[in-house]
Amino acid sequence: MRDDIRKNFASDNVTPACPAVMQAIADANVGNVPSYGHDTLSLTLNQRFGEVFGAEVAVFPVATGTATNSLALSAMVPPYGAVLCDQSAHINTEEGGAPEFFTQGAKLIGIPSPEGRMDPQALPPVLQHNREKGVLAPPFAALSLTQATEWGTTYPCKTITQLTSIAHEYGLTVHMDGSRLGNAIAFLDCTPAETTWQAGIDVLSFGGTKAGAMAAEAIIFFLNERTRPMVASMAHRIKRSGHSWSKQRFLAAQLLALIDNDVWLENCRHANIMCQRLLHGLHKHPAAHLPFATESNEIFVVLPEPQLDSLREEGYQFYTYPTPQGVPGKLVRFVTSFYTRPEDVDALLTSLVS
Amino acid sequence: MRDDIRKNFASDNVTPACPAVMQAIADANVGNVPSYGHDTLSLTLNQRFGEVFGAEVAVFPVATGTATNSLALSAMVPPYGAVLCDQSAHINTEEGGAPEFFTQGAKLIGIPSPEGRMDPQALPPVLQHNREKGVLAPPFAALSLTQATEWGTTYPCKTITQLTSIAHEYGLTVHMDGSRLGNAIAFLDCTPAETTWQAGIDVLSFGGTKAGAMAAEAIIFFLNERTRPMVASMAHRIKRSGHSWSKQRFLAAQLLALIDNDVWLENCRHANIMCQRLLHGLHKHPAAHLPFATESNEIFVVLPEPQLDSLREEGYQFYTYPTPQGVPGKLVRFVTSFYTRPEDVDALLTSLVS
Amino acid sequence: MRDDIRKNFASDNVTPACPAVMQAIADANVGNVPSYGHDTLSLTLNQRFGEVFGAEVAVFPVATGTATNSLALSAMVPPYGAVLCDQSAHINTEEGGAPEFFTQGAKLIGIPSPEGRMDPQALPPVLQHNREKGVLAPPFAALSLTQATEWGTTYPCKTITQLTSIAHEYGLTVHMDGSRLGNAIAFLDCTPAETTWQAGIDVLSFGGTKAGAMAAEAIIFFLNERTRPMVASMAHRIKRSGHSWSKQRFLAAQLLALIDNDVWLENCRHANIMCQRLLHGLHKHPAAHLPFATESNEIFVVLPEPQLDSLREEGYQFYTYPTPQGVPGKLVRFVTSFYTRPEDVDALLTSLVS
Amino acid sequence: MRDDIRKNFASDNVTPACPAVMQAIADANVGNVPSYGHDTLSLTLNQRFGEVFGAEVAVFPVATGTATNSLALSAMVPPYGAVLCDQSAHINTEEGGAPEFFTQGAKLIGIPSPEGRMDPQALPPVLQHNREKGVLAPPFAALSLTQATEWGTTYPCKTITQLTSIAHEYGLTVHMDGSRLGNAIAFLDCTPAETTWQAGIDVLSFGGTKAGAMAAEAIIFFLNERTRPMVASMAHRIKRSGHSWSKQRFLAAQLLALIDNDVWLENCRHANIMCQRLLHGLHKHPAAHLPFATESNEIFVVLPEPQLDSLREEGYQFYTYPTPQGVPGKLVRFVTSFYTRPEDVDALLTSLVS
Structure with missing residues (x-):
């Protein structure tokens, strides 16, 4: 067996944690340190991820991908709003209704696409129809893309730019479920910046667990005029959903181990x-x-x-x-x-x- | 410094993880194993905790105490119901509204007491008044006790029995926030059973993190006619709140390390x-x-x-x-x-x- | 103009209220009477609707169809559950996310059908797939049918029986959005019983406003072993959502005027x-x-x-x-x-x- | 009898509707008119209530006081926030948890006062303590006053000004539950303006039902830099909670009848x-x-x-x-x-x- x-x-x-992560956890296991993110490791997250993405970011570490996606969306969409996504999106089919829970009942509306990649041409009619429904339909407030997609394909950076442009034009902000972002970047041979904020992504679910962590992901806000107002609520949302670790150093250590030396x-x-x-x-x-x-x-x-x-x-x-x-x-x-x-x-x- | x-x-x-927990994590870090609780460590939790408490139990591991308390209450109280607790209870004052979030808006009603210990005599008038209010007040569905209390005191087992008897009489189920349960047991010099299910506790938040884990707690249902119907919903509630770890072996390993050899x-x-x-x-x-x-x-x-x-x-x-x-x-x-x-x-x- | x-x-x-309803409102406008449903008109609703449907029923009057549908579903589906409906269903497309609000985030899953009538053959694969997803998908707890449908068609009573049989087999209860129930009954030339509880419907949204009321609808539970446990929570749900009228006589009067003399x-x-x-x-x-x-x-x-x-x-x-x-x-x-x-x-x- | x-x-x-309201309902019962607030009566509400209060207002009519209070608060407080009120406040003790439902789980924190009137001196320590708790406590976002109070007393306008000044200083907006506003105004012999927006009230629950309506209340936003952003969401919130009447002319007619000729x-x-x-x-x-x-x-x-x-x-x-x-x-x-x-x-x- x-x-x-x-x-x-x-x-x-199904994998274990990779050696770099295990070492970082052991290294962090020394002494009493301030809890709930006031430790020195947690305090470097914004700067260190900022270097990885070449952008000003606000980083919030949590333990699971479902929490990451759902917490991100909860800051982007009001309870009476809607999220536009691919029909096959993980948030729509695999997370047990977590986005609905965290957003307090926002509606996910999935549109079909052949390979899990939304077609930019499919968006305007859907967004226009939603706008015309007025109060009868929850208004779209966010678009969510998955990179790499649920079917193992990836979005070219140019397609992401097209999608985010349309979304922004209609007043939506854009989320990327990057549970397998590293795999997409490795395939596309692009920089982390190119496939995220430079292509118009506002908020990223950074996947760590599948890339080698024990249990560590991060909600990353690329700071701009759309995302700045969202950031202030995040600490409350994380605490309120029980995702704030008292010994947060152990989340930070994992994430830092992953981005150290790529x-x-x-x-x-x-x-x-x-x-x-x-x-x-x-x-x-x-x-x-x-x-x-x-x-x-x-x-x-x-x-x-x-x-x-x-x-x-x-x-x-x-x-x-x-x-x-x-x-x-x-x-x-x-x-x-x-x-x-x-x-x-x-x-x-x-x-x-x- | x-x-x-x-x-x-x-x-x-603020503490690190204790050596036994660190060793267990390292030991668990071998090979691909089934995710989301289908690993062999997770599969032994019910039996092993059953031995600790001398009772038939259903155990659900999560990473934080706030999640533990709130998930427990969400299975005990309908959204339109209420929780009776001490005014100083952690769920009422320190968890950023998490119980309200997980229960979907149930009301926490805290009553004052001098040392953080609810007085059995204080309960009947409050419960009776609530009953008489009919639909005007959210009906009490659960009583929550904290052992040890927020002020460092403990409930004698006999007092817990008095409180749970009254609660059960009024149709409430009883939750214990056992964030520092080990400290209470050590002080009272009693068994884990005596201060929990033998005293009428239905659902326990078992605290692991403060007792030496990195991040590991457990919701423990003592199986009886009141709790059996709650258990079925728990896997859904945990997934839906993003508290289901894909690599759950690492939660199970911590908890098992804590109860091994006491x-x-x-x-x-x-x-x-x-x-x-x-x-x-x-x-x-x-x-x-x-x-x-x-x-x-x-x-x-x-x-x-x-x-x-x-x-x-x-x-x-x-x-x-x-x-x-x-x-x-x-x-x-x-x-x-x-x-x-x-x-x-x-x-x-x-x-x-x- | x-x-x-x-x-x-x-x-x-867009219509006014019909003369019988206006007369009933005027007739009810006499004297101080007990509020919140304790007036004599409200107290006859169960009996009078029981006569209309030839069944034992529990009737809850509210002012709008959206409230009726959503309150009904909130008693049928847990927050972590799902509702199966036609893609064109009013609850899915026209109610501004109200079902999601009242159910506290349950997921509506709409399946396509050519004329707004769900095909019984379409149900088993969808229900089976949902069952196999386990905690990854919100479990179906209710089926909702619309009679007459959103496209002006009606379900033959036999088709309803087929649909409810499958739903019950999979553990779902069945809701009927009867916003235009009277029109369907008039077209089918059947009895109110035949197209509802005799065909397996558990809970009905009885439409009054479009049939001539000023603002009056009713949630009707056909009492059976599936619905009896739901009824107890309804008064709480209605109060909590602000749908309990203090001067409830005026809701009751409208509904009674509608069913008097058909x-x-x-x-x-x-x-x-x-x-x-x-x-x-x-x-x-x-x-x-x-x-x-x-x-x-x-x-x-x-x-x-x-x-x-x-x-x-x-x-x-x-x-x-x-x-x-x-x-x-x-x-x-x-x-x-x-x-x-x-x-x-x-x-x-x-x-x-x- | x-x-x-x-x-x-x-x-x-327990009262009937007053003659002026009954006449207005009858007068409105003519012809097909646009639904959901696009009728001519509804379209005059902002102007007519603006005249009553001598201010620019946005008016949203609903049928019950509980809905009015809760919808108002839902626009003022985020789900993770808190409402400060008197311990005896109707929202805190008589509305079956409706404020918690509509706000999606915000916490109501009631402070005691001898006659149902909050003491301005009591506010600063409570607000300061809440601020210092950070994420551990839901942050106060609104203060809610009841005029007249639950114990039949009234707030002098000057006291309201003191309370709202403190609230605004701490970043809260202020709601008035005016279920019996007319009684307070009649007692104080003041203008509607003096006891509301001129005293710093941002959002008012205007009580109509107890003052003679059949079932009609209004959420009134006094437009200022704090309330303008709230107004945009109201139509969505009202629809989503089933409080939007298709035949809204009948709500508008009642309210207009009440304010006509005082x-x-x-x-x-x-x-x-x-x-x-x-x-x-x-x-x-x-x-x-x-x-x-x-x-x-x-x-x-x-x-x-x-x-x-x-x-x-x-x-x-x-x-x-x-x-x-x-x-x-x-x-x-x-x-x-x-x-x-x-x-x-x-x-x-x-x-x-x-």
Whole structure:
């Protein structure tokens, strides 16, 4: 059974914490220090993330991605408002209604798109219709994009700029769910700035856990005239939702360990390379059908069901999804991570392709 | 400045994690394992805590005490209901409105009591009046007690039994905020069972962070006909509030490390002993006035203001409180912990009493 | 301009109150009587509506349809749950997020259907998928149907039975938005019982305002093992949302006036007849396209845009909708009511068809 | 029993609607008119109330006082904020948690005062302490005053100015619950302006129902730099809570009937006179104890319990309250209204004093 620890491709959140994070936690575990973010590590977050993004930022560390997304949206959208997102967005389908809870009942309106990437052309009619409904429909107050998307694709920076321009024109602010931001940046070979605030993103959910942390994410406000008024409420929102750690040094330590020496980007780059290795192997599979481009560390592939049963018997773990109509087989997701080794991918491929 | 890590008596949450917890985290950091509580450590929580309390329990681990209290109450009280508590209760005064957020607007009604301990005789008139108000007042659905209390006192088990009997008679369920439960148990020299479910407690917030964890608490339902219907909703409530860790093994590992070999109780016992050492020293202080009994790891003392300024100059940290009227000086709280050494107490006393 | 009071086909809520309702209000305006539902009129509601529906019911009067739907759902769905409905449902698109507010953030999930009628075959896969998502998706707790639908069609009683059977099998309770229930009953020529509780409906929003009231609707629980536990919370929910009238006699009087002598059904029958009169006239229109069956008091028709401009110039009022793709012209809705006279319809037709 | 319609002194909400209101409703019941506030009556509300108060105002009509107070507060206080009020305030004790519901969980903090009137000197320490708590306590965002108070007293305009000045200094906006505003104005012999915006009130709950309406109140924003940003959200908040009437003309008609020719003030003045008549009679009662000044249309009096039983047997209705300690007898409230006749008071006095 011990080998199974290398056969879990279900998600990048099944991983341990990476060594740099574990070391940082141990280093932080010294002495009494002020609680609730008044420790010296927490106090450097704004500056250090500001350097990473080349921008003035306000950073709020929390332990989970769901909290990060939901807290961000709660500062962007009034309870009577609405969030526009892709139909497949994590906030819309995987977070148990957390955005509705934190925003106090705002409505998420998801629009369909073929690969999890919203089409800029799809936005104006939806925004216009909403505006014309007046009080009958909750007014859109935020657009939320996911980078990389739920289907393993990424938004080109230019597309993000188009989307945020339209959103801003209609008075919305723009959130990015960056649970796998590092993977997107590694794929696009761009800077953190280029795919976020330089493309018009106002508020970012910075993903740490999937990139190697134990439990650490950050809500990052890129300071501008739209976001400055939001920042003041965040400490209250975080406390009120029980997401303020008394021993916050341990959240800060994880995040700082990830951005020191680009550990997060290195981890994500490795995960992407493992994913491409898997992709190349799958191309040799006679029956594999890949419905989406593979642009991060997730690969979606339709495989024959008997083969999936065999994999499971061997100890492999992975998620399956409703399969596109008319395609024989079952849609499967394999996720790689910083912890995936080439030999782990090769072993999986051997089971699959041989 | 380095010495100051021993001069922080502001709270027991300024501490590092204890060695057993750190070791458990390191031990858990191996391999890919199922996420969101399907790991082997998480799966043993119910059994292991059941052994500690000698009862059938359902255990839900989260990272903060505010989340623990609020999630517990959200399962006990409908949005249109009310919680009865002591006026000084942490849920009423220190959690930034989190109980109101998680319960979706239930009302906390705090009644005054001299030492933070609710008086059983005070309950019936309040409960009766509420019942008679009908729809005009949110109906009481839960009673919340704090053990040890906010003023460093503890409830005798017999008093808890009296309070829970009245509450149950009026149809309320009973919650215990056990942020410092270990300190109360150590002081009372009772079993965990005696001061909780055997005294009528239905739901417990089990405090781990102040007892030595990095960030780990647990909502514990003592299974009975009142609590069984609550348990089913908990996984939804935790996910929806962003308190479900993907890498939950790290929460479970901390909690298990605390209860293994009674580490939490040993840590709390040590903290109490340090507090009594401080108390004995303070008795020699000519001007010190102690308004409450010292029955856990918190000591409240009125001291002359100039002396407090001196302490601060020496690097000491502590909280001050509104001082009882007519008493000269300033009310101060000193909190000891598993991390406090005898020499740390003695140094403080030297500064104070000499 | 005075003639324009007969040219408003925008909705059946632009109408005055019908004579029977006005008389009942005047009759009720005598003397001091107990407030908040303790008056004699309010106290007869359960019995009188029980007679109308041939069932044991609990009736709660409020002033608006949005409040009725939302209060009903708030008793059926926990804050962390979900409501399944048609994509076009009023609760999903026209109520400004009220269901989300009253349920405290439950999620409405709308599925598409060609004529606003949910297809029983569409339900099982959606319900099954939701069940499999576990805590990741808010669990469905209620199904909501609209009778008559938003597109002027009606559900055959048999279809309702099929839908409610599936819903109950999956543990959902079933709500009917009966804002135009009288129109549906008049069209189907069935009894109030047949299209509601006998077809499996648990909770009904009984529409009064569009049927001739000034401002009066009712939440009606058909008492069974699913609904009995909901009833107890309703008085609290209504008070807490500010929907409890101190002078409740005036709500009760309106509702009783509507059901006395079947005034509501007569009013709705008249409205339907006026709508059929309009339909017959439109059939002579060379360019009119009618996308939906006309089965209540609403008619949807695609007309050439220049003609609509002319109508508006003549003082006519009506709503327009996004037009089905590829169809030339503009989708328009005309709504008739108890207040519509044959000559009003004929005048409109003259303007349209001549 | 018919005579009992004159023996109900329980509240001023047991009354019918006054003739002017009934006439206005009948007059409004003509023709189809635009719904949801686009009718001509609704469109004059801002101007007409502006004339009454001599100020620029934004007026939002709803049917109940609880909705009025709660909707007002929801625009003034964020979900994570707090409202400061008198402990006896209606919003704090009589509205079933509605303010908590509409504000999405804001906390009401009531401070005690002898006669239901907050003492300006009591505010600064409470506001200062709240400020120092930081994120631990929901920050105060609004002060709410009740004019006339829950105990039948009134605030002198000068005291209101003192309270609002302190509140504004601390960044709070100020709400007035004017459920019995007309009675206070009649007692103080001041203008509507003097006791509201000229004394620093930002938002007013204008009470109509107790002053003679069927069901009509208004949220009135006195436009200034603090209130202008609140106004924009109100239409959304009202729709979302189901308080937007489709046939809104009937709300507007009631309110306009009240302010036309000062009907509301005349009604309230009459009620006050009846109350003073009752007061004079009670002074002759050998055992009556009056704990509060009688400054509106409510009188609180401690009477011997046997006498109350007799009154009830005669058909009289009234509320009783927890009696001040040490006072023999029972605290009773009698409320007079526009509908109370001198002979009704005299009959009550005959039963009481003779």
